[in-house]
Amino acid sequence: MQQNPSSEPIVSLRDVQKSFGPLRVLDGVSFAVQRGEVLALIGRSGSGKSTALRCIDRFEKVDGGEIVVCGHRVDRPDVDLRALRQDVGIVFQSYNLFPHLTIEQNITLAPCAVKGMATAQARDLARKVLAQVGLEEKLHAYPEQLSGGQQQRAAIARSLAMQPKVMLFDEITSALDPELTSEVLKVIEQLAADGMTMVMVTHEMGFAKGIADRIVFMHRGKVHETGPASILTSPTTPELTQFVGTGNLKS
Amino acid sequence: MGGHLNINHLMFLGQGALWTIGLSVIALIGGGIVGFVIALARISPLKSVRIASAVYVQLIQGTPLLVILFLGYFGFAAIGLKVSPLAAAGASLTLYVAAYLGEIWRGCIESVPKPQWEAAEGLALSRTQRMMKVILPQAIRIATPPTVGFMVQIIKNTSLASVVGFVELMRSGQIVNNSLFEPFAIYAIIAVTYFAMCYPLSLFSQRLEKRVGRGRSNLAPA
Numbered sequence: 001m002q003q004n005p006s007s008e009p010i011v012s013l014r015d016v017q018k019s020f021g022p023l024r025v026l027d028g029v030s031f032a033v034q035r036g037e038v039l040a041l042i043g044r045s046g047s048g049k050s051t052a053l054r055c056i057d058r059f060e061k062v063d064g065g066e067i068v069v070c071g072h073r074v075d076r077p078d079v080d081l082r083a084l085r086q087d088v089g090i091v092f093q094s095y096n097l098f099p100h101l102t103i104e105q106n107i108t109l110a111p112c113a114v115k116g117m118a119t120a121q122a123r124d125l126a127r128k129v130l131a132q133v134g135l136e137e138k139l140h141a142y143p144e145q146l147s148g149g150q151q152q153r154a155a156i157a158r159s160l161a162m163q164p165k166v167m168l169f170d171e172i173t174s175a176l177d178p179e180l181t182s183e184v185l186k187v188i189e190q191l192a193a194d195g196m197t198m199v200m201v202t203h204e205m206g207f208a209k210g211i212a213d214r215i216v217f218m219h220r221g222k223v224h225e226t227g228p229a230s231i232l233t234s235p236t237t238p239e240l241t242q243f244v245g246t247g248n249l250k251s
Numbered sequence: 252m253g254g255h256l257n258i259n260h261l262m263f264l265g266q267g268a269l270w271t272i273g274l275s276v277i278a279l280i281g282g283g284i285v286g287f288v289i290a291l292a293r294i295s296p297l298k299s300v301r302i303a304s305a306v307y308v309q310l311i312q313g314t315p316l317l318v319i320l321f322l323g324y325f326g327f328a329a330i331g332l333k334v335s336p337l338a339a340a341g342a343s344l345t346l347y348v349a350a351y352l353g354e355i356w357r358g359c360i361e362s363v364p365k366p367q368w369e370a371a372e373g374l375a376l377s378r379t380q381r382m383m384k385v386i387l388p389q390a391i392r393i394a395t396p397p398t399v400g401f402m403v404q405i406i407k408n409t410s411l412a413s414v415v416g417f418v419e420l421m422r423s424g425q426i427v428n429n430s431l432f433e434p435f436a437i438y439a440i441i442a443v444t445y446f447a448m449c450y451p452l453s454l455f456s457q458r459l460e461k462r463v464g465r466g467r468s469n470l471a472p473a
Contacts, residue, residue: 059369085375096370100388109384110374155370162374 016065027221040208043218089164097143149180169200267423282348289353311350324415340412359394396460
């Protein structure tokens with residue numbers, strides 16, 4: 001199930017269809033993410049970018065098309081969800097740390113419960129991933145004692161502790177002010193430098209331009225334009241021109 | 252007949268009060284266990300389980316407790332089982348309490364924000380692990396004040412068990428009154444005794460509610 005020749009993409013979507021009632025959210029979406037690649041999904045609100053991301057981790061079931069993630073056929077009803085989610089890490093806009101657990105317990109929960117890791121080993125791991133996001137001193141704090149940026153970094157650490165093969169970021173800085181945003185983005189930059197495969201839905205165009213290997217611009221449920229980060233400065237379609245021209249392109 | 256209220260009468264009432272507490276505890280434990288199952292069944296992924304538990308809750312909530320007590324007492328007899336008033340009252344109250352606690356707790360479980368479920372799912376936790384390690388610990392905090400508040404209802408409602416001959420506080424008051432004929436004095440004593448049992452719980456529930464309110468306002472924005 002897990003054998004994955006390096007030539008094969010880690011994530012691939014082919015002609016994916018998805019409707020919420022009469023509303024067609026994804027209308028034949030196709031893209032692929034190679035190992036070590038950083039892909040930014042951009043587009044207006046309602047363009048389907050978040051839905052596309054959630055389909056990868058099967059938080060939404062697709063109506064048609066094919067999704068393969070780390071060898072798992074995500075579009076099939078019999079996909080092993082727990083195996084899929086051990087290979088895929090996801091971080092949300094609202095952090096979603098568990099408020100009744102300390103940061104350490106938030107991080108060790110899944111490695112212990114899912115992978116059967118010993119407590120001592122999981123604690124070492126918690127220290128390691130917290131160091132990665134610069135939060136070692138918050139090991140024993142509760143989420144409510146942390147700022148938004150710290151909570152989001154802790155959420156990233158929690159996801160990293162499962163050692164995913166690909167990480168999904170769903171507008172993870174949208175709830176943060178610019179200063180806190182930049183501390184979270186620094187963590188992402190470091191992950192990219194370490195070679196983590198990432199798919200991110202983002203409104204931070206300047207950041208997408210700086211870090212993404214490839215941009216997928218979505219418009220009305222379709223992949224409207226795709227290419228290297230340079231398409232943000234020289235878009236070929238009028239829709240992307242308008243999108244980047246409406247003040248979205250910072251820095 | 253006649254005579255005056257004396258220490259023996261008060262001892263008898265005290266014994267009745269202890270049985271009221273005993274029956275309340277039985278109803279709370281029995282109803283709590285069955286109610287927990289009901290709460291989980293109400294949010295089961297299986298539609299048939301959800302419907303069956305909803306029907307149960309509607310049936311019990313739409314039936315007076317007095318009728319449930321009679322049905323319990325005579326129902327056992329009808330199927331050939333001879334049971335004590337305590338067993339009949341305990342079983343009836345368990346069924347009654349389970350329906351209400353089940354609904355209260357379902358609401359508490361569902362009031363844990365949905366993103367908490369998704370975050371736990373994203374970490375590959377199984378449904379049972381998500382429930383036990385992520386959702387229930389948060390739901391219990393939310394559920395404590397209304398549950399303590401409902402215990403007041405349980406204590407007062409055990410007085411209905413007097414109709415099937417179970418000698419709790421209410422029934423012992425009736426018995427004492429049958430020999431003394433001082434209904435106002437005796438029922439006043441009984442009222443004060445119920446109040447003394449219920450009021451501390453009400454206060455406790457209110458205090459818990461304030462504390463949970465404070466805790467929740469500190470939660471991360473969702």
